[in-house]
Amino acid sequence: MQLTGFHYDKSSTWNEEQPNERPDWTLIFVIYGHCVYWINEKKQVLEKGQWLLIPSETPFYGxxxxxxxHEKFVLHVNAQAAQDIFPLLQQPSYTCRQTGKFDIIADRLRLIHRGWQDKQPYYMALCEAHLQELFVYLQREWDQAATTSATALLVEQMKGYIQNHYREHVTKDELGTCISRSPNYAASLFRQVTGQTISEFVHVTRIKTAVYMLRHSALTVTEIAEFIGYNDPSYFYRVFRRMTGLVPTELVSDRETIRK
Structure with a gap:
């Protein structure tokens, strides 16, 4: 990874246009205020703590x-040798993220800036060592965000399964099969993300349906209980009261007039 350019901006009148296909990648990190970039005609507002990575051969205007x-650091990097190391440098489009490691990243950029200005012996080797360390932090945050997105997708798959099968006895084995993971992993992940056990979520889904049916259908309380998966009406009453603070008959008394 070779550093080919570095500058620090502090201005309210700054503008920059890079209409040509620059061979290097551009990394921008805002440390105060905010500024605006247009990349491939898409607007991107950058605020304090955000970084923007623009691939090589990508025109932009800011x-x-x-x-x-606003204040920001701007780096130009020949990343050809590092593309196999950092997946970020394999992205076909620009990447923008809010960092959770503001102080660490800002510190590394200040060290690079100082070295770039002073040009002491071996300064380039030191700057590029800091640059590679900087990309390690950026890549870790990127990976964590990707993992979070993948995890959220798995939970949504499980929620979808429950929505389609809530009238049945939904188990962690079934959800594990749904997401191609072990039953214990599925149960643990579901609780970690939703704050509810599988059973609790099933009850919530059933009771939401019950509330609607008690108000808008012509079915009796017992029929509704059986429809949503409670074969014991007294158990349905207990669950309903615990979750809503009401008893089913209170909603039936306020039921709409059903046209027959």
């Missing part, structure tokens, strides 16, 4: 927000 001072 400017300050009028009358608003």
């Amino acid at each position: 400017r300050s927000v009028p009358t608003k001072i």
Whole structure:
């Protein structure tokens, strides 16, 4: 990974246009205020703590927000040798993220800036060592976000399964099969993300349906209980009261007039 350019901006009148296909990648990190970039005609507002990585050969334009001072570091990097190491450098489009490691990243950028300005012996080797360390932090955050997205997708798959089978006895084995994971992993992941056990979520789904049916259908309380999966009406009463603070008959008394 080779550093080919570095500058620090502090301005309220800055603007920059890169219409040509620059061979290097561009990394921008805002440490104060905010500014605006257009990449492939898409607008991207950058605020404090956000970084923007623009691939090589990608035209872009940027400017300050009028009358608003912002501060940022801008690096140009020949990343060819590092593309196999960092998946971020394999992305075909630009990447923008809010960092959770502001102080660490800002510190590394200040060290690179100082070295780039002072140009002491072996400064380039030191700057590029800091640069590679910086990309390790960025890549870790990117990976964590991707993992979070994948995890959320698995939970949504399980929720979808429950929505389609809530009238049945839904088990962790079935949800594990649904997401191609072990039953214990499925149960643990579901609780970690939703804050509810599988059983609790099933009850919530059933009771939501019961509330609607008690108000809008012509079925009796017992028929509704059986329809949503409770074969014992007294158990349905207990669950319903625990979750809503009401008893089913209270909703039946307020039921709409059903046209027959």
